[in-house]
Amino acid sequence: MLFQPFYLACLSHGSYLLGSEGEAVVIDPQRDVEQYVQQAEQAGLTIKAIIETHLHADFVSGHVELAERTGATVYFGRRAEVSFAASKVGDGDTLTIGALTLKVLETPGHTPESISILVSDTSQPEAPARLFTGDTLFIGDVGRPDLVGSKGLTPEAMAGMMYDSLHGKILTLSDDVEVFPAHGAGSSCGRAISDERSSTIGQQRKTNYALQPMTKDEFVSMMTLNLSQPPAYFAFNAKMNSEGAETLADLPAVAPVAPAAVQDRMAAGDLVLDVRSDAAYAEGHLAGSLNIGLDGRFAHWVGSLLPFGSSLVLIVTSETQLAEAQQRLARIGFDTVTGYLVADVAAWRAAGLDVKQTDTVTPVEVAKHLADGWQLLDVRQQSEYEKGHARDAYHHPVDRLGSGVKHLDPRTATLVVCGSGYRSSAAIGMLEAQGFTRLANVVGGMTAWQEAGLPVETTVNA
Numbered sequence: 001m002l003f004q005p006f007y008l009a010c011l012s013h014g015s016y017l018l019g020s021e022g023e024a025v026v027i028d029p030q031r032d033v034e035q036y037v038q039q040a041e042q043a044g045l046t047i048k049a050i051i052e053t054h055l056h057a058d059f060v061s062g063h064v065e066l067a068e069r070t071g072a073t074v075y076f077g078r079r080a081e082v083s084f085a086a087s088k089v090g091d092g093d094t095l096t097i098g099a100l101t102l103k104v105l106e107t108p109g110h111t112p113e114s115i116s117i118l119v120s121d122t123s124q125p126e127a128p129a130r131l132f133t134g135d136t137l138f139i140g141d142v143g144r145p146d147l148v149g150s151k152g153l154t155p156e157a158m159a160g161m162m163y164d165s166l167h168g169k170i171l172t173l174s175d176d177v178e179v180f181p182a183h184g185a186g187s188s189c190g191r192a193i194s195d196e197r198s199s200t201i202g203q204q205r206k207t208n209y210a211l212q213p214m215t216k217d218e219f220v221s222m223m224t225l226n227l228s229q230p231p232a233y234f235a236f237n238a239k240m241n242s243e244g245a246e247t248l249a250d251l252p253a254v255a256p257v258a259p260a261a262v263q264d265r266m267a268a269g270d271l272v273l274d275v276r277s278d279a280a281y282a283e284g285h286l287a288g289s290l291n292i293g294l295d296g297r298f299a300h301w302v303g304s305l306l307p308f309g310s311s312l313v314l315i316v317t318s319e320t321q322l323a324e325a326q327q328r329l330a331r332i333g334f335d336t337v338t339g340y341l342v343a344d345v346a347a348w349r350a351a352g353l354d355v356k357q358t359d360t361v362t363p364v365e366v367a368k369h370l371a372d373g374w375q376l377l378d379v380r381q382q383s384e385y386e387k388g389h390a391r392d393a394y395h396h397p398v399d400r401l402g403s404g405v406k407h408l409d410p411r412t413a414t415l416v417v418c419g420s421g422y423r424s425s426a427a428i429g430m431l432e433a434q435g436f437t438r439l440a441n442v443v444g445g446m447t448a449w450q451e452a453g454l455p456v457e458t459t460v461n462a
Contacts, residue, residue, distance in 0.1 A: 001018070001019070001121050001123070001124065002020070003018055004019075007184065011030075011058060011187070011299055012183050012184045012193070013058075013059055013182065013183060014180065014182055014183060014197060015027060015028045015030055016028070019040065019043055019098065020100045020121065021098030022045060023046055023098045024045035024047045025049040025095070025097045026049075027050075027051045027117060028052060028056070028061070028134065028182045029061055029066055030062060031060045031062040031065075031245060031330055031331050033066040047066070047070040047072045048097060049075060049097060050066055050073070051117055052075070052076050052241075053115055053132065054076075054077065054111040054114040054134050055076075055238050055241045056237065057147050057235065057237050058188060058332075059237060059332055060240050060330070062245070062248075064084055064244035064245060065248070068247070075088075075089050077089065077090070077106060077113035077114060077115040078106070082242050083243050084244040089115065090104060090106055091105060092104065101119070101121075103117070104116075105117070106165075107134075107166075107169055107170065108158075108161040108165060109136055109159065109161040109164075109165045109166070110135040110143030110147065110158070111135075111147070112148065112161070114143075116131055116133045116134060116170065117131070118173070118177070128174075129174075129178070130177070130178045131179050132182075133170070133179055133180070133181045136170070137166065137208075138187075138194070139179065139181060139193065139199045139208075140193055141191060141194070141208065144190060144223075144227065145158035146227050146230065155223075159223040160216060166211060175202025179201060179204060180198050181193075188231055188300070192209070231303050233302075233303030233304070233332055233333065236308040236309070237332060248330055251330065254314075255339055255340075256341065257313055257338075257339035258351075260351045260353075262286065262313065263353065265338065265339065266288055270311045270338055270339075271313070272286055272341075273302070274291045274315040274343075275291075275293060275294045275316055275325045276291070276293060277293050277295055279360075280317075282358040282425070283357060284345035284348075284356070286315065286353055286356075287353075291425045292305065294325060294328070298328050299331055299332045300332075301426060302329060302332065303334070304399045305402070306334070309336065310334070311336045312334065313337075313338060314340040315340070315342075317343055318342065319342075358428055358439055359438075359441070360440060360443045361415065361441075362452075363444065363448050364452055366390065366454075369413070374412070374413045374440075375408055375409070375415070376393045376394065377393070377414055377415065377427070378390065379397060379398040379417070379424055380395075380398075380446070384446075386458060388446070389457060390417065390446070390449065391457050393417065398418065398423045398424075401431070402430065404434055413438040413440070415440050415441075416442065417446060419445045419447055420444060421445050424441050424445060
């Protein structure tokens with residue numbers, strides 16, 4: 001048996017290739033599918049089946065392209081609503097891939113159509129079965145019940161389904177069954193997902209907070225309390241996955257843009273996305289550009305901060321970086337890249353463009369700036385802020401900055417802090433667009449702050 005996990009760190013996404021006796025199945029593929037095709041060919045396998053555990057919302061899946069390239073059948077849970085050729089499966093249905101038996105468990109709760117796949121190898125009957133849980137059961141967590149969007153089901157109703165799926169299906173399995181979810185730590189599809197990529201039913205039964213003894217009402221209350229706002233792009237990605245995404249090879253090539261033409265592009269509605277590091281952005285960037293660096297959770301923050309369907313002009317350091325940015329944008333359906341500009345601050349100035357620089361300060365310098373009348377803005381998420389923040393920091397998460405920061409004066413010099421300096425750099429571009437005239441990024445963010453031994457508070461400032 002071939003068992004090959006694939007993990008896409010930028011989206012905390014796990015997908016899987018399983019093969020036996022010349023046949024293979026891919027579970028929850030990412031949009032760029034070449035790796036599955038190549039791996040199967042190298043192992044002498046023909047991909048016969050593609051299984052989606054549900055209609056994913058946090059990334060665009062490549063199930064349609066992979067099916068077209070291999071002739072494989074796409075399988076979804078029976079409640080899935082899709083507009084392309086697919087086979088629907090329900091409780092107890094089985095598929096055979098070589099010596100592998102794949103049994104379907106309907107496990108709604110994260111979405112109505114969610115399924116889990118229990119895989120056993122008839123050629124190795126003594127080996128533990130593997131359970132591919134999609135977004136129903138994570139390592140250390142379970143899927144959120146509030147990402148259904150327009151399907152009309154309340155988070156409470158979905159959480160009730162989740163409880164039944166966990167206790168009526170998954171926890172009835174043997175403790176030695178191995179668990180492989182579709183996401184790891186950092187995914188917005190859960191709230192406290194572990195860094196571990198796999199586990200067992202027995203281990204999760206002992207350690208997963210959501211699987212501890214409680215009533216259904218207690219579970220529903222816990223799973224629907226203090227849910228953060230889902231990233232804005234989720235609804236669009238779910239729709240793309242229900243319709244089938246365009247093949248990546250069919251996306252148009254991207255041409256360079258002359259510096260002098262950038263302002264015309266911006267006037268026409270294009271957004272300028274600078275994918276360099278926050279340090280490079282601070283040294284010199286185009287006025288009106290937004291920095292989301294490729295060195296962080298790029299796709300997640302693009303999807304959270306930019307309107308879906310935006311036409312983008314990319315600022316990159318090289319054509320290699322351009323290709324990487326395009327691929328990672330396509331993974332969340334941001335397909336409209338209208339041009340690119342290789343970063344050259346001197347050329348920008350020579351073309352008469354407005355080039356801005358951002359001050360940077362270390363955490364130990366923050367106190368002096370506050371004493372000089374600066375204001376401090378913390379753009380992390382609520383849970384991060386509550387765990388510990390700088391005294392007198394005003395809190396406003398970066399993914400809510402688009403509506404403005406009503407309690408801060410844009411004429412007052414402003415320090416911006418996040419966890420590392422990555423999100424605060426994105427926030428600086430957004431604040432510049434809102435008229436803030438003097439901004440500084442706190443280098444290293446609250447991580448460096450705490451490493452320096454500086455005091456933190458846990459009280460919440462309004």
